Amino acid sequence: MADVHFLQAVGVSKTYPGPVSSGVRNINLDIVPGKITAIIGESGSGKSTLLRLLYGLMSPDEGQVLFKSERIWGPEEKLIPGHDEMKMVTQHTDDLNLFARVWDNVAAMLPSTNVKFKEEQTAAVLGQLNMMELAYKRVADLSGGEKQRVAIARAIITKPKVLFMDEPFNQVDTSFREGLQHDIRQIVKENGITVVMVSHDPAEVLSMADELIVIRNGEIVEAGAPKEMYQSPKYLYTAELLSNCNVLSAAEAALCGISTDKESVVIYPEWIRLDSLLKATKWTVDQILFKGFYEDLILENSGVLIRVVNGEHNRFKPGDQIGIKVKKWLEY
Numbered sequence: 001m002a003d004v005h006f007l008q009a010v011g012v013s014k015t016y017p018g019p020v021s022s023g024v025r026n027i028n029l030d031i032v033p034g035k036i037t038a039i040i041g042e043s044g045s046g047k048s049t050l051l052r053l054l055y056g057l058m059s060p061d062e063g064q065v066l067f068k069s070e071r072i073w074g075p076e077e078k079l080i081p082g083h084d085e086m087k088m089v090t091q092h093t094d095d096l097n098l099f100a101r102v103w104d105n106v107a108a109m110l111p112s113t114n115v116k117f118k119e120e121q122t123a124a125v126l127g128q129l130n131m132m133e134l135a136y137k138r139v140a141d142l143s144g145g146e147k148q149r150v151a152i153a154r155a156i157i158t159k160p161k162v163l164f165m166d167e168p169f170n171q172v173d174t175s176f177r178e179g180l181q182h183d184i185r186q187i188v189k190e191n192g193i194t195v196v197m198v199s200h201d202p203a204e205v206l207s208m209a210d211e212l213i214v215i216r217n218g219e220i221v222e223a224g225a226p227k228e229m230y231q232s233p234k235y236l237y238t239a240e241l242l243s244n245c246n247v248l249s250a251a252e253a254a255l256c257g258i259s260t261d262k263e264s265v266v267i268y269p270e271w272i273r274l275d276s277l278l279k280a281t282k283w284t285v286d287q288i289l290f291k292g293f294y295e296d297l298i299l300e301n302s303g304v305l306i307r308v309v310n311g312e313h314n315r316f317k318p319g320d321q322i323g324i325k326v327k328k329w330l331e332y
């Protein structure tokens with residue numbers, strides 16, 4: 001929790017009308033200024049609803065959202081919904097001017113009439129996001145991922161106090177994605193922008209976020225630093241959100257040499273050591289999934305399948321018998 005309240009939700013609930021309980025319930029959180037906070041949760045858990053409540057696009061049924069101790073106004077109280085010191089980028093890019101150039105779309109976000117200042121700022125943001133080669137293209141001619149990058153540049157140039165990002169990179173090529181994530185991290189740190197983001201991509205949240213908030217069925221169940229949460233998630237739900245992990249019953253875990261009285265055992269694929277010489281139980285290589293610089297081996301034993309990361313290509317082939325040693329596991 002932050003010492004000084006910056007952006008805060010106090011007992012916030014929002015229920016949508018309908019037979020099934022949906023929305024968010026009793027949310028209490030303190031967003032740490034200058035940090036990147038990522039909200040993660042399964043589909044329909046309430047991530048976007050929470051972002052919309054924090055930005056003021058929606059009013060809570062109960063509780064309050066406060067920004068620097070002042071209540072955030074809801075859409076019925078403001079002509080233009082959303083807090084003036086905040087910006088939101090979503091996977092939709094509807095507010096771009098399709099027939100104007102990228103440069104003009106970005107520059108238009110600055111209210112200043114000082115032409116030189118506008119030019120300098122626009123060039124700086126497009127440069128920082130490696131987008132100068134797109135500057136003179138019409139937005140209508142851009143790909144979906146390029147449009148998302150323009151939307152991000154438009155938000156960043158205004159230097160908002162808080163930037164909300166709801167799946168902002170989902171159409172951006174993998175090749176650009178990592179660079180873009182790094183650039184955004186750099187820019188927000190340099191400008192002291194606080195980011196609250198929602199993403200389905202574990203690699204993205206783990207590499208970008210300083211803080212993680214886990215939401216399930218509209219409630220916050222866990223919060224903390226990415227590294228610690230990845231290493232020891234409080235819930236199986238969190239482990240499954242953060243890793244493509246092996247989830248085994250106690251009986252299945254016994255095949256890996258693990259004895260437990262708990263219901264489930266979680267083993268991350270990188271926690272399993274492979275050794276053809278090990279005298280441990282033999283597993284059979286069922287499939288080899290090529291992943292580029294590493295491969296995933298799917299191993300089988302008595303009808304149970306587990307996924308293991310292997311960094312040494314061509315070491316094993318389907319049908320090989322190998323021993324495994326589990327270095328670490330989690331019990332739930």
Ligand SMILES: Nc1ncnc2c1ncn2[C@@H]1O[C@H](COP(=O)(O)OP(=O)(O)OP(=O)(O)O)[C@@H](O)[C@H]1O
Pocket residue numbers: 016017018022023041042043044045046047048049050
């Ligand atoms: N306008 C609405 N009217 C009725 N129900 C809604 C509305 N918006 C969202 N919901 C419901 O509220 C729940 C939470 O939705 P929300 O979009 O916040 O989830 P999410 O975690 O962002 O999901 P996803 O990851 O799939 O985008 C879902 O069950 C959804 O169907």
